[in-house]
Amino acid sequence: MLKAARQKEIVALLQGGGVVEVSVLAERFQTSPITVRRDLIELQERGVLARTRGGAIPGNEVYAEGWARYESVSYAERERENYREKRAIAELAAQSVSDGDCILINGGTTCRHLAEALRGHHHLHVVTNGLTVAMELAKSRNATVHLLPGTVDFQKMTSVGRLETGAFEDITVRAAFLGVHGISASGGIGMLTPEEAAMNRAFAEAAQSVNVLVDSSKFKAQAIFRITHLDKVARVFTDDGISDEVRRSLEQAGVEVLVAHAEENGH
Numbered sequence: 001m002l003k004a005a006r007q008k009e010i011v012a013l014l015q016g017g018g019v020v021e022v023s024v025l026a027e028r029f030q031t032s033p034i035t036v037r038r039d040l041i042e043l044q045e046r047g048v049l050a051r052t053r054g055g056a057i058p059g060n061e062v063y064a065e066g067w068a069r070y071e072s073v074s075y076a077e078r079e080r081e082n083y084r085e086k087r088a089i090a091e092l093a094a095q096s097v098s099d100g101d102c103i104l105i106n107g108g109t110t111c112r113h114l115a116e117a118l119r120g121h122h123h124l125h126v127v128t129n130g131l132t133v134a135m136e137l138a139k140s141r142n143a144t145v146h147l148l149p150g151t152v153d154f155q156k157m158t159s160v161g162r163l164e165t166g167a168f169e170d171i172t173v174r175a176a177f178l179g180v181h182g183i184s185a186s187g188g189i190g191m192l193t194p195e196e197a198a199m200n201r202a203f204a205e206a207a208q209s210v211n212v213l214v215d216s217s218k219f220k221a222q223a224i225f226r227i228t229h230l231d232k233v234a235r236v237f238t239d240d241g242i243s244d245e246v247r248r249s250l251e252q253a254g255v256e257v258l259v260a261h262a263e264e265n266g267h
Contacts, residue, residue, distance in 0.1 A: 001030050007039050011048055011094040011246075014058045019197045020056040075157045085239040088260035089213050090114040093177060093237045097210070099123055101174055104203050105133050107158030108179035110138055110213045119145075127171060127206075129199065132158045153196075160195045168202045176207035182223030183214055185249035188230050192222030197225035209234040216241030230255055 025036045040056045043049050047055040097103060099122040105111050106129030118124060122141045128134055129148040137143045138232050150161030174188050174251035178200055180189040182222035187214055191197040204210045205228050210233050218243060230253040251255050 001031070003039065006031075006036075006076050007043055010039060010043060014049055014056070019057050020054075023054070025055075037067060049200060054178075058162075075109070078146060078155075079112070081109075082217060082239075084242070084262040085188075085215040085260070086110045087113045087117075088262040089215060089237045090117045091237055092258055092260040093211060093213055094118050094121075095125070095234070096175070097121060101125070101197075102172075104128065104171075104173045104176040106130060106176075106200055106208055107133055107153075107156050107201055108177050110215065111177060111180040112157075114177055115140075125173075127173060129159045131159070151259075156196075160199060162195065162198075168206045171206045173207050175209045175211055176203045177211045177213060178203060178227070179213050180218065180223065180227065181223040183218055183228060183236070184210060185246075185253050188226050188228055189233065190226045192223055192225065194225045197223075200227045204228050204232055211235045211237065213237045215239050219243075220245050 009029075010020060012024065018201055022033050022036050022040070025032045025039075029036065034053075035194050040049065040051050045053050046057070049058055086109060089110060093114055094117035099120060100119075102125040104127045105114060106128065111128075111130055112132040115126075115130075115133040117127075118137065119140050121143075124137070124140060125145040125146075126137055126143060127146045129150065131147075131152065134145050134147045136191065137145045148161070150159035152158070178189070179199070181191050183189045190199075191200060204227060210228070212233055212235070214236065216239050219238075230250065233255050235256045235258060236250055237260065240259050240261050242257070242259065247257050247259075252265075
């Protein structure tokens with residue numbers, strides 16, 4: 001059994017029973033106890049579990065659920081979630097882009113909607129790691145698209161690569177538009193994997209301003225790998241599911257919050 005499949009099953013077992021044992025897992029997976037311990041160490045580093053003598057117990061259950069779901073839910077399924085909200089957010093964010101702009105858009109379902117909303121713009125210059133973002137921008141008017149190289153993550157339809165020091169030194173854009181897994185006033189914006197976080201951190205550093213596109217469910221999600229604190233974020237585009245408390249906390253952190261109303265768009 002592949003490591004990813006083993007770890008996914010370990011997370012599921014923890015969620016179902018609350019405890020796992022190394023010896024039992026080794027027999028279940030027909031592998032060595034050493035291999036199982038390595039899996040548990042890696043999952044502990046991700047915040048999914050806490051190791052015990054001879055096994056493990058659940059760690060951050062909210063994160064464990066999010067990580068397991070990320071590994072199992074397809075792009076098409078994620079595309080259907082909060083569809084109306086994502087589309088409204090994207091249409092609102094597109095209003096902050098001008099013809100001829102040089103921008104960066106990361107991958108993901110909300111940013112695919114942004115690319116779709118930008119179809120009417122002229123002569124855009126876009127850097128992206130999103131495959132579906134690039135395909136949508138192909139329908140734009142005279143858009144120049146720079147698709148970044150890397151290994152394809154089919155869960156998000158993005159290219160993700162290990163960045164060398166200074167990999168983005170030659171890229172400067174007016175604004176970055178980032179879809180993220182989680183956001184909070186205290187934790188900033190984050191992703192579920194260190195590779196995604198590192199790439200999006202480089203995106204943020206390459207931009208004069210950082211805009212975050214998140215439906216309101218992302219304020220309840222936890223992402224263990226931070227991209228940046230909110231002091232690097234200029235605007236957050238979200239839907240009207242955001243609570244007054246969360247909105248105030250973002251604004252107190254110096255972030256402009258723009259709220260899209262899905263029903264007004266007729267979707």
